[in-house]
Amino acid sequence: MSDVPESHPRYESLRLRERIIAGVEAGVTSPHGLIAHGRGEAYDYLLGEVSGAWADRAVEATAAYLLRAQRPVLSVNGNAAALVPDELVRLSAATGAPLEVNIFHTSSDREAAIARHLRAHGAGDVLLPDGVAALEGIESNRRFVHPRGILRADVIFVPLEDGDRCQALRRLGREVLTVDLNPLSRTARAATVTIVDNVIRALPALLEQIRQLQQQPPSHWQRIIEAFDNNSVLAQAENRIRSAEEA
Numbered sequence: 078m079s080d081v082p083e084s085h086p087r088y089e090s091l092r093l094r095e096r097i098i099a100g101v102e103a104g105v106t107s108p109h110g111l112i113a114h115g116r117g118e119a120y121d122y123l124l125g126e127v128s129g130a131w132a133d134r135a136v137e138a139t140a141a142y143l144l145r146a147q148r149p150v151l152s153v154n155g156n157a158a159a160l161v162p163d164e165l166v167r168l169s170a171a172t173g174a175p176l177e178v179n180i181f182h183t184s185s186d187r188e189a190a191i192a193r194h195l196r197a198h199g200a201g202d203v204l205l206p207d208g209v210a211a212l213e214g215i216e217s218n219r220r221f222v223h224p225r226g227i228l229r230a231d232v233i234f235v236p237l238e239d240g241d242r243c244q245a246l247r248r249l250g251r252e253v254l255t256v257d258l259n260p261l262s263r264t265a266r267a268a269t270v271t272i273v274d275n276v277i278r279a280l281p282a283l284l285e286q287i288r289q290l291q292q293q294p295p296s297h298w299q300r301i302i303e304a305f306d307n308n309s310v311l312a313q314a315e316n317r318i319r320s321a322e323e324a
């Protein structure tokens with residue numbers, strides 16, 4: 078950042094804002110994404126801008142689900158692409174899960190810009206909706222998917238999901254793994270696993286967890302999945318926010 082000193086107490090937060098704004102300017106992120114980011118910032122502030130124990134547990138479960146999956150897919154929107162493109166590309170390489178562009182506000186130009194952006198960060202093939210394959214029970218543009226990607230995926234990792242699609246995917250029997258700073262959102266409550274953390278911290282932690290769990294047998298992944306309770310991690314994150322309100 079040109080004019081903000083690194084010593085500024087909000088340096089990291091301001092740096093992320095600039096990344097999102099650059100995403101909008103590059104046609105990767107929607108202007109609506111700025112508002113979603115602002116909501117995320119507010120929750121991050123209340124959570125103390127650190128990754129709590131609730132996030133660690135959810136990161137571990139997410140890694141276990143991704144490793145156990147038969148057909149995992151990483152669903153990417155404009156905010157995730159702007160904030161963590163390198164980490165998404167590395168996660169795809171580490172898990173074998175393809176990257177698929179999927180956005181809420183219809184724009185084939187933006188879909189193509191996100192795919193180009195991911196490729197510029199080292200991605201190979203990036204799946205795009207073909208305009209034909211569609212998921213049942215979703216009204217928004219997010220219903221359009223790739224026939225070899227989300228359409229047939231058993232596990233979908235989707236940082237910054239929207240509530241409607243998350244609920245529809247769950248109704249279709251899919252496992253949804255999400256990252257959402259708001260433990261009260263419909264997405265957070267409907268997902269199989271919710272990492273209540275900033276994607277900027279969650280993705281590096283997830284990559285490290287994948288690396289560690291790859292050295293363990295599938296029976297270990299299974300035990301992690303069986304022991305995981307999403308309601309419990311959401312309650313812990315919510316308690317943290319409520320205690321910040323009282324402080």
Ligand code: ATP
Nearest residue numbers: 113114116117239240257258259262263264275276
């Ligand atoms: P829902 O439809 O699930 O109820 P919403 O309507 O509250 O969600 P959206 O506007 O669809 O929210 O998406 C914004 C969500 O993304 C918010 O819950 C916000 O906390 C979260 N978010 C924004 N930026 C980040 C980030 N960097 N890391 C993690 N979560 C984020």
